[in-house]
Amino acid sequence: MTELLQHIVNTLILGSTYALLGIGLTLIFGIMRVVNFAHGELYSFGAYALYFVGVMLGLNFFLALIVAVVLGCFAGALIEVVLLRPMRGADIDTTMLVMIGAMIVMQNGEQFVWGGVAKSVSTPFPELPLVIGSISVSWLRLFVFCAALALIGVSYLLINRTKLGKAMRATFQDRDAASLMGVNIQFIYMATFAIGSSLAAAAGALLGPVYVISPQMGNLASLKAFAIVILGGLGSIGGATIGGFLLALAEELGAGYVSSGYRDAMGFLIIIVVLLFKPTGLFARAERIG
Amino acid sequence: MKRAHGLITGAALAAAMSTALATGAAAQTIKIGVNEPLTGPFAASGTYVVNGAKIAADEINAKGGLLGRKIELVIEDNKSNPTEAAAVAEKLITGDKVPVIMGAWGSSLTLAVMPKLMEYKVPMVVETSSSSKITTSGNSYIFRISPPSSVEATEFKAIMPSLGIKKADFLVINNDWGRGSAEDFGKIMKAQNIQVGLVEIMDQAAQDMSAQLAKIKATDSDTIMVTTAVEQLTLVLKQAAALGITKRIVTTGGSQNPDQLIEQAGAAANGSMHLTTFAPWYPDKTPDPAATKYFLGEWKKRGYAIAGATESFRGYDGIRTIANAIQRAGKAEPAAITDALWTTDFPGLNGQIKFQKQGPAGKESGQSMPNLYLIKIVNEKIVLSGS
Numbered sequence: 035m036t037e038l039l040q041h042i043v044n045t046l047i048l049g050s051t052y053a054l055l056g057i058g059l060t061l062i063f064g065i066m067r068v069v070n071f072a073h074g075e076l077y078s079f080g081a082y083a084l085y086f087v088g089v090m091l092g093l094n095f096f097l098a099l100i101v102a103v104v105l106g107c108f109a110g111a112l113i114e115v116v117l118l119r120p121m122r123g124a125d126i127d128t129t130m131l132v133m134i135g136a137m138i139v140m141q142n143g144e145q146f147v148w149g150g151v152a153k154s155v156s157t158p159f160p161e162l163p164l165v166i167g168s169i170s171v172s173w174l175r176l177f178v179f180c181a182a183l184a185l186i187g188v189s190y191l192l193i194n195r196t197k198l199g200k201a202m203r204a205t206f207q208d209r210d211a212a213s214l215m216g217v218n219i220q221f222i223y224m225a226t227f228a229i230g231s232s233l234a235a236a237a238g239a240l241l242g243p244v245y246v247i248s249p250q251m252g253n254l255a256s257l258k259a260f261a262i263v264i265l266g267g268l269g270s271i272g273g274a275t276i277g278g279f280l281l282a283l284a285e286e287l288g289a290g291y292v293s294s295g296y297r298d299a300m301g302f303l304i305i306i307v308v309l310l311f312k313p314t315g316l317f318a319r320a321e322r323i324g
Numbered sequence: 325m326k327r328a329h330g331l332i333t334g335a336a337l338a339a340a341m342s343t344a345l346a347t348g349a350a351a352q353t354i355k356i357g358v359n360e361p362l363t364g365p366f367a368a369s370g371t372y373v374v375n376g377a378k379i380a381a382d383e384i385n386a387k388g389g390l391l392g393r394k395i396e397l398v399i400e401d402n403k404s405n406p407t408e409a410a411a412v413a414e415k416l417i418t419g420d421k422v423p424v425i426m427g428a429w430g431s432s433l434t435l436a437v438m439p440k441l442m443e444y445k446v447p448m449v450v451e452t453s454s455s456s457k458i459t460t461s462g463n464s465y466i467f468r469i470s471p472p473s474s475v476e477a478t479e480f481k482a483i484m485p486s487l488g489i490k491k492a493d494f495l496v497i498n499n500d501w502g503r504g505s506a507e508d509f510g511k512i513m514k515a516q517n518i519q520v521g522l523v524e525i526m527d528q529a530a531q532d533m534s535a536q537l538a539k540i541k542a543t544d545s546d547t548i549m550v551t552t553a554v555e556q557l558t559l560v561l562k563q564a565a566a567l568g569i570t571k572r573i574v575t576t577g578g579s580q581n582p583d584q585l586i587e588q589a590g591a592a593a594n595g596s597m598h599l600t601t602f603a604p605w606y607p608d609k610t611p612d613p614a615a616t617k618y619f620l621g622e623w624k625k626r627g628y629a630i631a632g633a634t635e636s637f638r639g640y641d642g643i644r645t646i647a648n649a650i651q652r653a654g655k656a657e658p659a660a661i662t663d664a665l666w667t668t669d670f671p672g673l674n675g676q677i678k679f680q681k682q683g684p685a686g687k688e689s690g691q692s693m694p695n696l697y698l699i700k701i702v703n704e705k706i707v708l709s710g711s
Contacts, residue, residue, distance in 0.1 A: 037542035040567065044534040150367030150401075152555045154588040161591045163566045170568030245531035246555055246588070250364055254529060289535035295498055295525035297535065 080235025106235020364404025
């Protein structure tokens with residue numbers, strides 16, 4: 035029983051960061067329809083930004099986190115303006131190739147600047163874990179969980195309750211109609227990509243101190259983000275959130291009760307099963323016909 | 325006019341080529357291939373080994389080189405990936421024409437390179453890998469200076485009684501190295517009536533081992549035997565501490581770089597014990613204190629983090645082993661170097677380097693038997709315990 039409870043606590047914490055990754059990608063892949071292979075690179079960008087600002091420049095950890103997210107936002111905006119704007123109207127495969135190129139350049143760039151050896155970031159949180167009965171959880175992970183939940187809440191409100199969110203949804207449903215209604219299309223594209231990127235950067239900056247920061251950290255993150263988006267259904271924030279937690283649960287219980295050797299396979303097994311029965315994912319946004 | 329232009333270009337090209345050839349001949353070096361992971365999950369370890377190799381090469385060149393020529397390290401990154409490791413070996417042998425290689429850090433990486441050595445008949449000094457398979461699969465181009473996990477386990481047997489282990493769980497990296505260690509240490513423990521509980525696996529790129537650790541936390545074992553490299557080990561120690569695990573943690577494999585663990589895992593490293601093959605903290609207790617001090621001095625002078633020394637000495641010894649063989653061979657050719665390696669007998673930083681035959685008769689591999697130390701981290705300091 036204790037073991038199960040510990041697995042569930044682990045799932046919640048891991049799941050919250052998976053959800054953050056998934057939401058960022060669902061905005062870009064699900065709504066904008068850009069197959070963003072560079073999503074994992076924005077995740078590692080966030081982690082390295084935190085390392086640079088927090089460790090090398092010595093800024094306060096919490097401030098450094100915020101700066102890392104803002105930098106991620108700018109990086110996303112830059113990618114959109116430089117790489118994707120000229121590709122507007124190009125088909126999905128062309129932009130996909132562009133993003134694969136961006137991924138390779140970014141990952142090698144990170145390797146060039148920071149070297150291949152992993153970096154670690156220390157945090158102001160106490161090293162001794164919080165112990166409740168037989169369950170232990172580190173303060174840092176607890177903070178990551180809370181921060182991730184807050185960001186998930188903010189993104190939900192942003193998309194569903196603000197004018198910007200409404201303009202975003204309108205633009206990607208029907209670009210021409212939205213444009214005729216006075217929506218600044220170019221800005222919306224840039225903003226959506228930037229928000230998605232900043233969420234990836236936030237996940238990286240939050241998880242960097244939990245794990246270690248390396249140029250390859252984005253590979254698995256990218257893969258998992260795609261899995262979560264597909265599991266939850268394209269474009270659905272709620273779907274990506276639940277998808278994130280489900281993936282974490284499958285990994286955690288799979289490793290705990292089946293075999294730790296197949297930990298990463300468990301998540302993908304679940305996805306195959308879900309897609310067999312619900313090919314559009316669990317919570318697909320209704321496709322607009324015509 | 326066009327024709328004249330072409331002629332001039334041709335002449336310029338020929339001139340350029342002849343100068344290139346001339347400088348090539350004048351500066352002809354003895355090339356030694358270095359096949360190490362400089363990126364990917366084993367980047368830290370591979371980089372440390374390469375740093376040690378460079379110290380050895382500079383030392384040899386400062387003393388006049390080998391056979392009147394300078395040595396040149398051709399360093400290639402195998403990206404912690406077996407496929408890449410094999411490709412790197414092919415490139416070093418066929419492209420750079422190196423007569424001998426040092427590599428390839430990990431057991432799976434080394435195993436992937438081994439068929440290439442057979443194909444091109446080029447010897448390789450294996451500096452780190454510890455899977456027993458490497459020297460027992462009948463590859464006569466392999467000369468290993470690191471202990472296989474079976475030797476580690478046998479030497480650990482002498483230390484075990486003082487630890488009072490009753491039941492142990494294993495947490496190992498999912499490759500030939502990790503699985504081999506679990507098998508070899510498990511065998512020795514069972515023979516000593518120590519119960520072996522769970523054998524948990526972690527992917528080499530995995531960053532979150534909480535699930536495995538939560539499972540281990542719930543067992544009645546008193547010790548966790550962990551086999552992986554420093555980056556993942558840091559995470560294991562941090563995550564074990566976060567889960568409130570108080571079992572004794574003993575690590576194997578010699579790629580722990582304890583100073584880095586202390587630096588990156590902090591208090592979470594306290595109480596953990598590590599089987600290492602070099603004790604730079606106590607140079608006077610190493611087999612060749614003068615050489616150890618020279619090596620550590622160079623390491624410091626170059627501004628490398630001291631944490632890497634426990635790993636790096638293998639790169640240093642590996643290159644010295646190769647240089648020693650080339651010197652005795654009298655020529656930098658693969659067959660001559662292979663023969664010379666068999667008669668190696670010189671003091672490494674961790675004991676005499678001398679190759680014994682291992683594996684099937686007629687196609688044995690060479691295995692040198694280094695010393696083993698058990699160290700413990702107490703209050704973020706390293707304490708030598710056991711032999």
